[in-house]
Amino acid sequence: MTTMAQVICGLARRWCFGALGSPLQVPCLQALPLHLGRTATRASQRDLENAVHQVKLWKKDPGNEVKLKLYALYKQATEGPCNLPKPGMMDLVNKAKWDAWSALGSLPKETARENYVDLVSSLSAASEPPSPAKPAADGEQAGGDLVVTSENHITTITFNRPAKKNAITTQMYQDIMLALQAASKDDSVLTVLTGNGEYYCSGNDLTNFTDIPPEGPEEKARTNAILLREFVDCFIDFPKPLVAVVNGPAVGISVTLLGLFDLVYASDRATFHTPFGPLGLSPEGCSSYTFPKMMGPSKLSRTKVGSRAGEGGCQSQATVSLQGRGLGQLVFLKAAEMLIFGRKLTAQEACAQGLVTEVFPDSTFQKEVWTRLRAYTKLPPNAVRTSREVMRSKGRERLHAVNAEECGALQQRWLSEECTSAVVRFLSRRGKL
Numbered sequence: 532m533t534t535m536a537q538v539i540c541g542l543a544r545r546w547c548f549g550a551l552g553s554p555l556q557v558p559c560l561q562a563l564p565l566h567l568g569r570t571a572t573r574a575s576q577r578d579l580e581n582a583v584h585q586v587k588l589w590k591k592d593p594g595n596e597v598k599l600k601l602y603a604l605y606k607q608a609t610e611g612p613c614n615l616p617k618p619g620m621m622d623l624v625n626k627a628k629w630d631a632w633s634a635l636g637s638l639p640k641e642t643a644r645e646n647y648v649d650l651v652s653s654l655s656a657a658s659e660p661p662s663p664a665k666p667a668a669d670g671e672q673a674g675g676d677l678v679v680t681s682e683n684h685i686t687t688i689t690f691n692r693p694a695k696k697n698a699i700t701t702q703m704y705q706d707i708m709l710a711l712q713a714a715s716k717d718d719s720v721l722t723v724l725t726g727n728g729e730y731y732c733s734g735n736d737l738t739n740f741t742d743i744p745p746e747g748p749e750e751k752a753r754t755n756a757i758l759l760r761e762f763v764d765c766f767i768d769f770p771k772p773l774v775a776v777v778n779g780p781a782v783g784i785s786v787t788l789l790g791l792f793d794l795v796y797a798s799d800r801a802t803f804h805t806p807f808g809p810l811g812l813s814p815e816g817c818s819s820y821t822f823p824k825m826m827g828p829s830k831l832s833r834t835k836v837g838s839r840a841g842e843g844g845c846q847s848q849a850t851v852s853l854q855g856r857g858l859g860q861l862v863f864l865k866a867a868e869m870l871i872f873g874r875k876l877t878a879q880e881a882c883a884q885g886l887v888t889e890v891f892p893d894s895t896f897q898k899e900v901w902t903r904l905r906a907y908t909k910l911p912p913n914a915v916r917t918s919r920e921v922m923r924s925k926g927r928e929r930l931h932a933v934n935a936e937e938c939g940a941l942q943q944r945w946l947s948e949e950c951t952s953a954v955v956r957f958l959s960r961r962g963k964l
């Protein structure tokens with residue numbers, strides 16, 4: 532399957548030569564400064580061909596904004612104003628390129644040719660050889676986007692895309708399912724999910740929505756809904772204790788799945804954000820059922836004042852004020868505030884709502900959590916497994932039904948203009964399409 536990266540790379544090579552006829556969305560193309568240093572002579576067709584050849588020699592990706600400008604100028608110089616029909620919203624790559632070309636209006640071919648040559652000559656002069664790939668820092672985990680280890684009777688699945696805030700690619704969904712299937716059969720007692728780097732996970736990789744198959748966006752939505760349902764089913768059916776070691780900010784599906792975990796240990800620098808509203812999406816991971824169940828439709832949360840983090844229970848930040856004695860403030864947090872309105876929770880707030888089991892100071896987080904987990908693995912494994920099974924078995928049928936309903940709703944959401952516009956906005960914010 533053509534990945535988005537291949538699509539972009541393919542387009543990058545062919546855009547500059549104008550062989551493709553489909554645009555990419557970039558907000559203010561006009562703002563891109565064109566090189567005005569050209570002498571009065573008009574750029575010839577030969578100059579254009581030389582410029583095209585020069586671009587082929589570029590070693591560094593100039594970024595989408597430049598590629599779009601070159602694409603649009605080349606099309607305008609060789610074919611004149613854009614008269615193609617506007618592609619659909621979900622066809623992000625083609626629509627953005629269409630926009631780029633159309634933005635040039637009735638710019639004369641000669642002027643477009645001149646601007647193309649000028650732009651290439653100024654960028655070629657400025658282009659630097661690419662910096663050598665940064666070697667992995669000491670202690671950083673080598674390996675792919677997902678690292679799975681199994682030791683001390685703990686299977687650990689680590690999101691390992693720190694440069695992308697551990698966003699989950701389509702392949703990673705598959706790999707996590709494989710890791711869970713293996714962990715359900717190995718000699719581990721616990722299975723842990725955690726993140727490498729400053730983030731736990733920034734949720735679904737939003738470029739997952741952009742590689743539209745030839746069958747069109749409806750097919751993409753259908754296959755994504757199947758993948759998501761199978762992915763969440765793996766967590767519902769997993770037979771051993773699931774532990775989330777939330778080392779930093781968590782977004783989207785990495786948050787909603789936590790309702791299916793048995794322990795959620797969070798660093799006090801972790802946050803919990805489910806921006807489904809702003810993204811035009813709806814909840815997944817069974818959170819439409821587990822969150823209200825866990826948090827209550829509206830819940831008065833009381834937490835201890837001044838308790839040290841890690842001494843059991845939530846680290847106190849939110850407290851309860853009674854008759855104005857200044858013991859803190861009344862904390863109303865609702866599942867709806869998270870799932871519908873996208874309120875981001877601190878680790879303490881998430882703990883007060885029952886989403887997080889315990890919050891630890893970041894400075895001692897890893898040491899405290901892994902010491903505790905290793906102690907838990909000393910428990911009789913069959914007793915652990917039996918206790919978990921009797922706790923979880925009663926709710927599985929309901930959770931599978933909730934999962935099916937959520938995936939059906941999302942399948943429609945992914946086709947909506949609300950969602951596609953939000954994804955384009957995110958990916959275009961720095962020419963990331």
Ligand SMILES: CCCCCC/C=C/C(=O)SCCNC(=O)CCNC(=O)[C@H](O)C(C)(C)COP(=O)(O)OP(=O)(O)OC[C@H]1O[C@@H](n2cnc3c(N)ncnc32)[C@H](O)[C@@H]1OP(=O)(O)O
Pocket residue numbers: 694695696698699701704733734735736737738739755756758759782783784785806807810812815957961963
């Ligand atoms: C099979 C389909 C299953 C679908 C399941 C349904 C799941 C739904 C969800 O999970 S919805 C939530 C999706 N996630 C987001 O909306 C988060 C998007 N990211 C952000 O808002 C921000 O990146 C941030 C707040 C997480 C971090 O911001 P900041 O500290 O400013 O860093 P950058 O934005 O510069 O990010 C660095 C780098 O990472 C890329 N990136 C981060 N998150 C994602 C993501 N979710 N998808 C794709 N790319 C992401 C970001 O683009 C930057 O890349 P760059 O360095 O510019 O190449």
